[in-house]
Amino acid sequence: MKNIVEIRWHGRGGQGAKTAALLLADVAFQTGKYVQGFPEYGPERMGAPITAYNRISENDIRVHSNIYEPDYVVVVDESLLETVDVTAGLKKEGAVIVNTEKNKEDIIPLLGGYEGRVYVIDARAISIAALGRYFPNSPMLAAIVNVSGVMDRETFMNEMRGSYAHKFASKPEVIEGNMKALEMAFDQVH
Amino acid sequence: MAKRDRLSGNEAVAEALRQINPDVMPAFPITPSTEIPQYFSKYCADGKVDTEFIPVESEHSAMSAAIGAESAGARTVSATSSAGMAYMWEELYLASANRLPLALALVNRALSGPININCDHSDSMGARDAGWIQLYAETNQEAYDNMVQAYRIAEHKDVRLPIMICQDGFITSHAVQNIMLMDDAEVKGFVGEYEPEHSLLKDTMAVGPYSVSNYYMEARRAQMEALRNAKAVVKAVGEEFGELTGRKYGWFEEYCMEDAEVAIVIIGSAAGTAKDAVDRLRKEGKKVGLIKVRMFRPFPGTEIAEALKNVKAVGLMDRTESFNDCCGPLGAEVTAALFRAKKQCEMINWVYGLGGRDVRVEDIEKVFADLYDAVENGTNDTYRYLGVRE
Numbered sequence: 001m002k003n004i005v006e007i008r009w010h011g012r013g014g015q016g017a018k019t020a021a022l023l024l025a026d027v028a029f030q031t032g033k034y035v036q037g038f039p040e041y042g043p044e045r046m047g048a049p050i051t052a053y054n055r056i057s058e059n060d061i062r063v064h065s066n067i068y069e070p071d072y073v074v075v076v077d078e079s080l081l082e083t084v085d086v087t088a089g090l091k092k093e094g095a096v097i098v099n100t101e102k103n104k105e106d107i108i109p110l111l112g113g114y115e116g117r118v119y120v121i122d123a124r125a126i127s128i129a130a131l132g133r134y135f136p137n138s139p140m141l142a143a144i145v146n147v148s149g150v151m152d153r154e155t156f157m158n159e160m161r162g163s164y165a166h167k168f169a170s171k172p173e174v175i176e177g178n179m180k181a182l183e184m185a186f187d188q189v190h
Numbered sequence: 191m192a193k194r195d196r197l198s199g200n201e202a203v204a205e206a207l208r209q210i211n212p213d214v215m216p217a218f219p220i221t222p223s224t225e226i227p228q229y230f231s232k233y234c235a236d237g238k239v240d241t242e243f244i245p246v247e248s249e250h251s252a253m254s255a256a257i258g259a260e261s262a263g264a265r266t267v268s269a270t271s272s273a274g275m276a277y278m279w280e281e282l283y284l285a286s287a288n289r290l291p292l293a294l295a296l297v298n299r300a301l302s303g304p305i306n307i308n309c310d311h312s313d314s315m316g317a318r319d320a321g322w323i324q325l326y327a328e329t330n331q332e333a334y335d336n337m338v339q340a341y342r343i344a345e346h347k348d349v350r351l352p353i354m355i356c357q358d359g360f361i362t363s364h365a366v367q368n369i370m371l372m373d374d375a376e377v378k379g380f381v382g383e384y385e386p387e388h389s390l391l392k393d394t395m396a397v398g399p400y401s402v403s404n405y406y407m408e409a410r411r412a413q414m415e416a417l418r419n420a421k422a423v424v425k426a427v428g429e430e431f432g433e434l435t436g437r438k439y440g441w442f443e444e445y446c447m448e449d450a451e452v453a454i455v456i457i458g459s460a461a462g463t464a465k466d467a468v469d470r471l472r473k474e475g476k477k478v479g480l481i482k483v484r485m486f487r488p489f490p491g492t493e494i495a496e497a498l499k500n501v502k503a504v505g506l507m508d509r510t511e512s513f514n515d516c517c518g519p520l521g522a523e524v525t526a527a528l529f530r531a532k533k534q535c536e537m538i539n540w541v542y543g544l545g546g547r548d549v550r551v552e553d554i555e556k557v558f559a560d561l562y563d564a565v566e567n568g569t570n571d572t573y574r575y576l577g578v579r580e
Contacts, residue, residue: 025366029196038365041307060368062462064361065550 004057005150006067009140010086011076014046016137020076021052023141024150027159028056031151036061049084056150074144075099076123076136081107087114097143097189099123099136104190119147121189130181131174138178139185146186153186192435193371199330199362202369203269203295203355204229206337208239209377212293213264213384216244216255220274221307222359223297227269249274253281253294260290261397263389265341267292271359272299275313279320285352286321287413288397291344292352294322295337298458298509299359300545308546309359311457312510314486315519321413323353323420324487328461331369332484333357335437338372341381342427348419350387358459360546372435380434417488424485441490443482444497446472450479452561453498454505455524457483460542460549464507467554478558483520491527498528503536503561507576509543516573536564542576553577 007024011017018039025037036055042048053067071094075086078100087096095117098107104120111118123139131138145156160182164175197205204226207215215234217227227243234243242264246252252268259266270278275296285292296314300306314324323343327333336355344353357363372380388395401409425440432438443461446468447453456464461482471478481497483490498504506525508518517525521539528537540557543549553576563569 022366025196029368034368035196036365036367038360041360041364063466063551064358064365064459064463066548068550 003059004055004061005072005148006070007054007056007072007074007144007148008067008070009052009054009074009076010080010084011050011052012080013048013050015076016135017050017074017076018052020074020137020141021054023137023160023163024054024056024144026163027145027156028054028150030159030162031155033057034059034061040066049080070094072097072144072148074140076140078102081110085112087111090114090116092116095119095147097121097140097147099140101125119143119189121185123185126181126184126188130184131177138181142182142185143189146189157182191373193373195369195371196366197330197369198225198364198366199327199333199357200225200297200364201229202330202334203337203357204233205371206334206377207267207295208233209372209374210338210341210381211239211378212241212267214242214244214256214259214266215268216246216252216259216266217268218246218249218252218270218274220249220271222299222363223269223271223274223295225363226295226297249277250281253278253285256292257281257285257288257290257397260285260292261288261389261395262391263384263386265384267295269295269297271297272301272313275317276301279317282317282320282322282352284398287409289350289413289416290352291341291350293337293340293344294352294354296354296356297359297363298356306545307359309361309459310509310544310546311356314354314356315510317354318487318519321351321417322487323349323351323417323424323485325353325355325424325485326457326483327355327357327362328459328482330357330362330365330367331437333362334369334371335431335435335439338377338380339427339431339439341384343420343423345384345386346419346423347387349416349423351416351420356458361459370435376434380431421485421488421490439484441483441485442494442497443484445480445482447479447481447497449477450501451477452503452558452565453479453481453501454507454554454557454561455481455483455494455498455520456507457486457520458509460507460509460554463549463551464554467551467558470551471555471558476558476562486520489523489527491523492531494524495527495531495533498524498535499531499533501535502565503538504528505557505561506537506539507557508539508541511541511544536561536569538564538569538572538574540574540576547577549576
């Protein structure tokens, strides 16, 4: 892993992109890293485009600006590709991950000529299969961990089980479904 | 034993308050400070603290209730932002004039309009003459540490003034980052029990008296003396805190100032970003430095002027607009301090980051480049906006 990895999340209000960024900060923290996880708030309403950010570093992080040249971009909502330049500043050596049921070949032309790696994942299908409802953030989280390699699979799964146990203390019945969504997403992102 | 954790700035302040376990918290929600009373009221409901939480119907009432509680001898805290603080305005002055050492967790947010929920310092800077002690934070860690130190400063017998613990809205309040937390017992031991010399429930005490012209000025002069005393207390408490935790605090932090030719003076989260800019420029051999102001009230002007005595140019960074057509509040204070110290150099005051406008490392590098240009060529353009579209 590089000394610092910077990740930008694009989603819509209510989809959990901010929560996913905070969860990623959480698990990376558990592996001993310095982390930042923060949202950029625009108009506060369901469905509005939102951006969230992660920095994961071996050293203390002092910078407090948004991320303009990320190593990775995660697109939680495919419809954003029409209106938001999601690959703006994205490093060529990096990658973008898009939540879509389409093939990679159909997505690449929508990415403004981005030359780096492109990954797709059908987070909706995974979420419906694992949880019975559409919550894209868990699958997208597993996808970015796999693609970025910020930690290995076993560590990630162990830490996430702990995080979910804490987060869903009042409804433990959803923990297994979320763990299944993570496993499926880890395998299926391509 | 200190505990390594990761918390947002709001979580960090709520955690400090849980450890402090104040007697009373009246509060009314407003973005981005809402989470502080939200988390804290859960601690109350779960029995983790025995604080009396008062869900008031406005910020005007929040500060009024805080004044009442503190007058009764209860250790009191509230939290707010922006328009919420504006609605406390009258009571801010009453809290300080009545010498009530309550604490306010202020999460800095722009004042309207246009309506904006993001960070700038217009709320607390507008209240700079309200007689409160003001401490600012660069990080979630500093917000937590300042909260832990707050009552030791405010309640000190030579001070007895309210204290504002400020942090940058969203930038630190909603960003999860690493933090070192103290033990509960360590915090309780450091903060100690509140034993007011006088209170309404203990003996007698005048709260909210009328003062004729023959006495008003003496009252204000006495209040000024208390604020002046806060200076030494802030330093002493910051040093004691440093012995306990390894994180020492003073009135301001000097970063790479020993041999600096060009420097900026800045407050809050942008100081962290600016430190990265300083490091980049230092690698290029440029002798740049930074002063981060932690305590804005009382203002350590003499000491800041001393720290700047060798620079050829200084950038004064204000995250608010004063509408006086020449400088912001920090710019005015530092310029006056340098003048009193008979120190002359190039001074440029920048307004930056209004309404949450992002501040990048490159923006601060540009500031330093402009300062070098002023050293070289001089400048009459001493009041500027950073990164604005015109």
